[in-house]
Amino acid sequence: MYATVPALHDDGMTVQMVAPAISLPEETERLWPLWLQVELTLRRAIRTGALKAGEQLPGEHQLAETLGIHRHTVRRAIESLTGQGLLEIRRGRGTFVAAGPISYRLGGRSRFTDNMEAAGKIPSARVLRSQTLTATEDVAANLALGSGDKVVMLEILRLGDAIPILIARHFVPEDLFPDFAERFADIDSITKTFASYGIVGYRRSVTRLAARRPTAQEAADLGQPRTAPVLVWASVNALPGGRCVNYDLSVFAAARVSIVIDDDG
Amino acid sequence: MYATVPALHDDGMTVQMVAPAISLPEETERLWPLWLQVELTLRRAIRTGALKAGEQLPGEHQLAETLGIHRHTVRRAIESLTGQGLLEIRRGRGTFVAAGPISYRLGGRSRFTDNMEAAGKIPSARVLRSQTLTATEDVAANLALGSGDKVVMLEILRLGDAIPILIARHFVPEDLFPDFAERFADIDSITKTFASYGIVGYRRSVTRLAARRPTAQEAADLGQPRTAPVLVWASVNALPGGRCVNYDLSVFAAARVSIVIDDDG
DNA sequence: CGTTATTTGTTCGTATGTATC
DNA sequence: TGATACATACGAACAAATAAC
Numbered sequence: 001m002y003a004t005v006p007a008l009h010d011d012g013m014t015v016q017m018v019a020p021a022i023s024l025p026e027e028t029e030r031l032w033p034l035w036l037q038v039e040l041t042l043r044r045a046i047r048t049g050a051l052k053a054g055e056q057l058p059g060e061h062q063l064a065e066t067l068g069i070h071r072h073t074v075r076r077a078i079e080s081l082t083g084q085g086l087l088e089i090r091r092g093r094g095t096f097v098a099a100g101p102i103s104y105r106l107g108g109r110s111r112f113t114d115n116m117e118a119a120g121k122i123p124s125a126r127v128l129r130s131q132t133l134t135a136t137e138d139v140a141a142n143l144a145l146g147s148g149d150k151v152v153m154l155e156i157l158r159l160g161d162a163i164p165i166l167i168a169r170h171f172v173p174e175d176l177f178p179d180f181a182e183r184f185a186d187i188d189s190i191t192k193t194f195a196s197y198g199i200v201g202y203r204r205s206v207t208r209l210a211a212r213r214p215t216a217q218e219a220a221d222l223g224q225p226r227t228a229p230v231l232v233w234a235s236v237n238a239l240p241g242g243r244c245v246n247y248d249l250s251v252f253a254a255a256r257v258s259i260v261i262d263d264d265g
Numbered sequence: 266m267y268a269t270v271p272a273l274h275d276d277g278m279t280v281q282m283v284a285p286a287i288s289l290p291e292e293t294e295r296l297w298p299l300w301l302q303v304e305l306t307l308r309r310a311i312r313t314g315a316l317k318a319g320e321q322l323p324g325e326h327q328l329a330e331t332l333g334i335h336r337h338t339v340r341r342a343i344e345s346l347t348g349q350g351l352l353e354i355r356r357g358r359g360t361f362v363a364a365g366p367i368s369y370r371l372g373g374r375s376r377f378t379d380n381m382e383a384a385g386k387i388p389s390a391r392v393l394r395s396q397t398l399t400a401t402e403d404v405a406a407n408l409a410l411g412s413g414d415k416v417v418m419l420e421i422l423r424l425g426d427a428i429p430i431l432i433a434r435h436f437v438p439e440d441l442f443p444d445f446a447e448r449f450a451d452i453d454s455i456t457k458t459f460a461s462y463g464i465v466g467y468r469r470s471v472t473r474l475a476a477r478r479p480t481a482q483e484a485a486d487l488g489q490p491r492t493a494p495v496l497v498w499a500s501v502n503a504l505p506g507g508r509c510v511n512y513d514l515s516v517f518a519a520a521r522v523s524i525v526i527d528d529d530g
Numbered sequence: 531c532g533t534t535a536t537t538t539g540t541t542c543g544t545a546t547g548t549a550t551c
Numbered sequence: 552t553g554a555t556a557c558a559t560a561c562g563a564a565c566a567a568a569t570a571a572c
Contacts, residue, residue, distance in 0.1 A: 033559060036481060059537055070561045075538085080491065084478045091538050092568035101475070207526040210366070211476035211496040211519035213349045216301065227348070229494030229519070231476040254476035254494070261472040261526075298540060324556060335542050340557085356557050357550035533572085540566070547559075 085255025350520020
């Protein structure tokens with residue numbers, strides 16, 4: 001039923017006509033719920049350029065009045081589009097058209113800073129939390145540890161042009177890297193921190209992917225709505241001998257990136 | 266602030282106590298919105314096993330009355346958990362605790378049927394749509410076609426134990442494979458359909474990933490709520506010479522799978 | 531620096547439609 | 552056919568964040 005087809009970050013709704021302003025389609029039939037019609041209308045306005053990236057939408061009250069519907073109905077549509085990464089809500093300020101996603105190269109030896117530079121954005125980072133804790137089942141299994149073993153967790157927020165892109169959670173065995181977090185704070189690079197322990201040449205050996213909705217905490221850290229999905233990338237890095245050195249969990253703000261997987265391993 | 270740490274499909278909320286029944290925490294403070302408290306309460310009930318997979322929740326009215334709050338507030342919490350894949354709503358029947366995700370191996374030569382069998386599920390497939398259309402920018406670029414070129418789109422729903430797992434969209438140049446959809450209908454295998462044209466030994470050359478919320482159509486096809494994310498996997502298959510033979514777009518019901526990426530390319 | 535207006539966020543109220551059993 | 556349960560929509564009020572004055 002598509003006249004055009006969904007791309008990765010697109011939903012593939014057909015653009016049939018240009019909306020002269022934000023207005024609902026004719027009242028001929030009501031096959032779709034009102035809020036969905038509002039969603040489609042707004043999306044079309046964004047697609048056609050009637051609403052440009054960064055532009056502020058009319059307020060909820062005003063939009064509701066313009067369309068002759070209730071504010072809740074408008075809110076539902078906006079909430080949905082926010083979850084799809086098309087709109088961005090700033091409480092107390094307004095609702096804005098969001099910028100498109102950037103390509104993020106994952107795998108091989110490419111790093112966050114390289115990716116940001118390739119996208120023309122200024123990379124930055126902030127340590128969110130660091131903690132020593134007992135490995136959960138998931139972590140223990142991936143690091144080949146026994147239950148009850150301690151691990152160091154280092155959680156880093158990485159940003160491009162001051163916009164959060166991902167949360168990187170690094171888990172390392174505490175017995176091997178007792179002061180990992182402290183060293184990282186000085187060195188400011190994961191690779192170099194490992195090198196300071198004499199660990200070089202580790203490779204990604206297993207990798208897992210999932211998409212879900214974020215935790216309240218993750219949503220807050222990433223500055224994204226709870227309705228917008230995150231893309232979770234789990235990878236285990238091991239030495240050539242097979243010894244696992246770290247388990248990484250990257251939580252991407254899915255609306256802000258499209259991930260490109262390298263072939264070079 | 267974690268006492269335990271989020272796994273891929275987990276949100277990492279701390280389990281601090283076992284809920285004897287579904288009841289809100291003490292009214293000591295209201296740092297979080299009511300609906301989020303309900304969400305956390307329900308999630309804890311699922312986590313701890315007070316609510317088991319497949320079990321039916323009390324109705325919205327009853328839950329609202331039990332908790333002493335409005336039905337809409339309960340609804341919002343349930344909607345949120347539905348989007349996270351923890352609950353499953355069946356209209357007119359009730360709300361149920363959803364089953365956990367299965368591992369899906371992607372890459373290399375592993376196929377859908379292999380994955381389902383590995384998960385102990387019976388694979389099946391259904392052709393949703395097939396259509397010849399003008400390549401969109403996205404499709405044309407990935408197939409190395411000119412603008413205006415025609416492509417055949419074949420959209421297949423793939424299920425495990427009768428539960429939709431993914432929508433596979435295959436795009437092939439029409440000039441090379443004019444009756445691709447018809448042949449597939451007879452042969453029932455993508456690989457063998459290509460083989461019937463003499464095309465064998467193609468390899469994945471580029472691959473892209475994204476997560477977003479589904480289209481209304483995709484949500485309906487996958488039988489999942491619109492609030493639950495989908496994981497989109499785009500890949501281009503090319504012959505050793507470099508000629509692109511097809512562009513695939515897989516839309517996974519993210520709550521139902523955890524994707525494992527093979528190293529063997 | 532506090533006040534006020536604007537804008538989004540949450541909650542309860544009420545009514546009606548639709549799917550399932 | 553009726554009962555049950557979820558879906559949609561409008562209404563009203565207040566809370567909370569932000570910006571401008």
